[in-house]
Amino acid sequence: MPRTPRQPRAKATVNAIVEAGFLSLSEHGVQGTTTRHIADLAGVSVGSLYEYFANKEEVFEAMHHHMVAEVVAMVEPMTPALVRMEIRDLIKELLFGFRDLLEKNQGRYLRYMSYAAYFAPRNHMEPIQRLLMNLLLQYVIHHPQLARLGNLPAMGYIMINGGVFTVLRYLSEPNPTIGFEELVKGLGDMVAHFVEGELRKED
Amino acid sequence: MPRTPRQPRAKATVNAIVEAGFLSLSEHGVQGTTTRHIADLAGVSVGSLYEYFANKEEVFEAMHHHMVAEVVAMVEPMTPALVRMEIRDLIKELLFGFRDLLEKNQGRYLRYMSYAAYFAPRNHMEPIQRLLMNLLLQYVIHHPQLARLGNLPAMGYIMINGGVFTVLRYLSEPNPTIGFEELVKGLGDMVAHFVEGELRKED
DNA sequence: CGGGAATCCGAATTGAATCCGAACAAACAG
DNA sequence: CTGTTTGTTCGGATTCAATTCGGATTCCCG
Numbered sequence: 001m002p003r004t005p006r007q008p009r010a011k012a013t014v015n016a017i018v019e020a021g022f023l024s025l026s027e028h029g030v031q032g033t034t035t036r037h038i039a040d041l042a043g044v045s046v047g048s049l050y051e052y053f054a055n056k057e058e059v060f061e062a063m064h065h066h067m068v069a070e071v072v073a074m075v076e077p078m079t080p081a082l083v084r085m086e087i088r089d090l091i092k093e094l095l096f097g098f099r100d101l102l103e104k105n106q107g108r109y110l111r112y113m114s115y116a117a118y119f120a121p122r123n124h125m126e127p128i129q130r131l132l133m134n135l136l137l138q139y140v141i142h143h144p145q146l147a148r149l150g151n152l153p154a155m156g157y158i159m160i161n162g163g164v165f166t167v168l169r170y171l172s173e174p175n176p177t178i179g180f181e182e183l184v185k186g187l188g189d190m191v192a193h194f195v196e197g198e199l200r201k202e203d
Numbered sequence: 204m205p206r207t208p209r210q211p212r213a214k215a216t217v218n219a220i221v222e223a224g225f226l227s228l229s230e231h232g233v234q235g236t237t238t239r240h241i242a243d244l245a246g247v248s249v250g251s252l253y254e255y256f257a258n259k260e261e262v263f264e265a266m267h268h269h270m271v272a273e274v275v276a277m278v279e280p281m282t283p284a285l286v287r288m289e290i291r292d293l294i295k296e297l298l299f300g301f302r303d304l305l306e307k308n309q310g311r312y313l314r315y316m317s318y319a320a321y322f323a324p325r326n327h328m329e330p331i332q333r334l335l336m337n338l339l340l341q342y343v344i345h346h347p348q349l350a351r352l353g354n355l356p357a358m359g360y361i362m363i364n365g366g367v368f369t370v371l372r373y374l375s376e377p378n379p380t381i382g383f384e385e386l387v388k389g390l391g392d393m394v395a396h397f398v399e400g401e402l403r404k405e406d
Numbered sequence: 407c408g409g410g411a412a413t414c415c416g417a418a419t420t421g422a423a424t425c426c427g428a429a430c431a432a433a434c435a436g
Numbered sequence: 437c438t439g440t441t442t443g444t445t446c447g448g449a450t451t452c453a454a455t456t457c458g459g460a461t462t463c464c465c466g
Contacts (some may be wrong), residue, residue, distance in 0.1 A: 003443080007432070010444065034422060045446045050424065123377075154385040158393060161372050162365030169328075169364050182357040190361060190397045197396025206412080210463065213413060237453055248415045253455065413462070424451080431444070436437100 002054045014052050016042040018066060021059045022108040030115050064116065067109045068127050074101055075131055082135065083142040087195060088188035090139065095167055095184045102171055114172050125164070132160045146195065148202050155194075163187055205257045217255050219245040221269060224262045225311040233318050238262075267319065270312045271330050277304055278334055285338065286345040290398060291391035293342070298370055298387045305374055317375050328367070335363045349398065351405050358397075366390055 005011045020041035024033040035056055039046045053059050074097055082090050102110040116124050136156045140146045149155065170176055170183055208214045223244035227236040238259050242249045256262050277300055285293050305313040319327050339359045343349045352358065373379055373386055 005444090007443065009432085013444080035424080036422075046424085047426085047446050047448095048444075051444070054424095056423070125372075151381075151385055151389065154381045154389040157373075157381055158365075158369055158386065158389045161369040162361075165368035165372065166361055166364040169368065170360075178354075178357045178360055182354055183361065186354065186357040186361045187365075189401065190365075190393060193397045193400025194393045197399055198392065208413090210412065212463080216413080238455080239453075249455080250415050250457085251413075254413070257455095259454070408466095410465095411463085413460105415458105415460075417457095419456070420454085422451100422453090425449080427446105427448100429444105429446075431442105433440100433442075435440085 002050075002052050002058065005052060010052070013042070013044055013048055014062075016044065017049055017052065017059060018062045021063050022105070022112065025063075025115070026106055026108055026111050060112075060115075063112055064124060067112060070101060070109070071098075071128055072131055074098075075135065079135055079138060083138045087139075087192050091163070091188040091191060092184050095163070095187065098164075098167060099171060099180065102168075107171075110168075110171055113168055128164070129160055132156075132164070136160070145199070149195065149198050159191055205253075205255050205261065208255060213255070216245070216247055216251055217265075219247065220252055220255065220262060221265045224266050225308070225315065228266075228318070229309055229311055229314050263315075266315055267327060270315060273304060273312070274301075274331055275334055277301075278338065282338055282341060286341045290342075290395050294366070294391040294394060295387050298366070298390065301367075301370060302374060302383065305371075310374075313371075313374055316371055331367070332363055335359075335367070339363070348402070352398065352401050362394055 005014050017038060020038045021033070023041050024037050028037065033056075035046050035049055038056075038059060039049050042049070049059070053062070075094070078093065078097065082093060085093065102113070133156050136152075136159070140149075140152070166187070167183070170180065208217050220241060223241045224236070226244050227240050231240065236259075238249050238252055241259075241262060242252045245252070252262070256265070278297070281296065281300065285296060288296065305316070336359050339355075339362070343352075343355070369390070370386070373383065
């Protein structure tokens with residue numbers, strides 16, 4: 001049963017372990033990331049690690065929460081500005097921000113993401129999906145003509161998942177055949193044309 | 204150094220091991236899939252497993268090849284018919300076929316796919332991506348008006364990755380909020396409107 | 407048949423994950 | 437201050453899965 005850290009010293013320990021988790025993942029990949037490794041990098045002993053984490057997986061879960069929290073911290077302040085933009089600009093802003101976040105710290109979040117399906121198999125992207133679905137709703141509220149669009153949940157699902165996963169996959173690619181700008185422009189065009197097309201169909 | 208099976212008996216062993224890999228993955232997930240487990244399910248000893256596979260990961264790679272081969276075997280015969288269809292019908296045909304394939308055998312391929320990022324981090328989808336890119340090219344050849352479209356590689360990248368990953372993610376979802384038909388229709392609309400919009404822009 | 411190659415086996419080895427009890431540090435009451 | 441309680445850290449002991457290895461068994465060709 002893992003303990004919750006009370007004293008600041010312990011909180012520092014927990015934090016160091018999570019940091020070390022990202023470091024080790026970047027350096028050695030999943031296979032090479034052992035508890036001893038993490039503990040060494042964190043400057044504590046394995047025993048200490050198991051004081052606060054029931055098992056190795058929980059360390060990865062904590063890393064996951066860090067990442068999600070940062071994404072939320074990025075998107076939420078942007079939201080008021082985003083909902084007033086043209087759709088193409090919104091997508092551009094969002095995806096560039098997303099890329100920068102993922103590549104921060106030698107791509108620690110990106111690296112983590114490519115293994116996330118293993119560590120957090122169930123719904124690991126759900127909070128982010130909800131965040132973006134909320135952004136979409138806010139956007140529709142600020143652009144009432146969009147309310148005429150048909151199946152908003154399905155549209156949102158496709159745009160969010162298609163967009164997020166395509167960008168993730170793109171950024172993980174060792175030598176991509178297209179540029180990130182092209183990708184972002186293409187995604188923007190795709191969504192913009194789709195919206196126009198659907199609105200035209202309504203008439 | 205793994206040996207290549209020569210006698211039919213050995214080929215059966217190799218096959219049983221790969222089959223057992225899928226079974227074990229379905230039953231016990233990644234964590235629960237041990238070499239002993241696979242060997243037991245295959246009705247052979249661990250030692251035999253290591254005769255033909257250098258390590259556990261190679262078993263997963265063999266499973267991967269099985270899956271990719273089946274996808275190719277599904278798409279290639281469909282191609283001549285697909286390239287003559289309306290874009291929406293093509294997408295519908297392709298995605299329903301894809302779903303059926305993934306859900307065959309109690310979803311063994313789907314189950315495998317959700318862990319694939321871990322086992323085959325580098326380029327594990329590349330053959331499928333190439334297959335679909337080729338389909339796209341053939342399609343453009345049969346619909347010459349599409350040749351006026353702008354950045355085909357980027358478009359293809361987005362449609363293929365966005366489509367494949369969205370469907371994969373959707374099928375892995377325990378209780379999806381939208382129906383598969385809606386998803387397929389939405390993807391079809393998205394692509395169709397995009398094509399129309401781009402063609403209109405060219406004028 | 408007889409012998410060498412191919413196949414199969416499962417106990418032994420190895421190394422990582424996890425547990426645990428003792429040692430050390432902080433907080434705090436009297 | 438000082439004894440006690442509670443929180444924290446440590447690293448060796450244990451457990452379990454991956455992989456190895458030497459020998460037993462089966463196949464197949466001459």
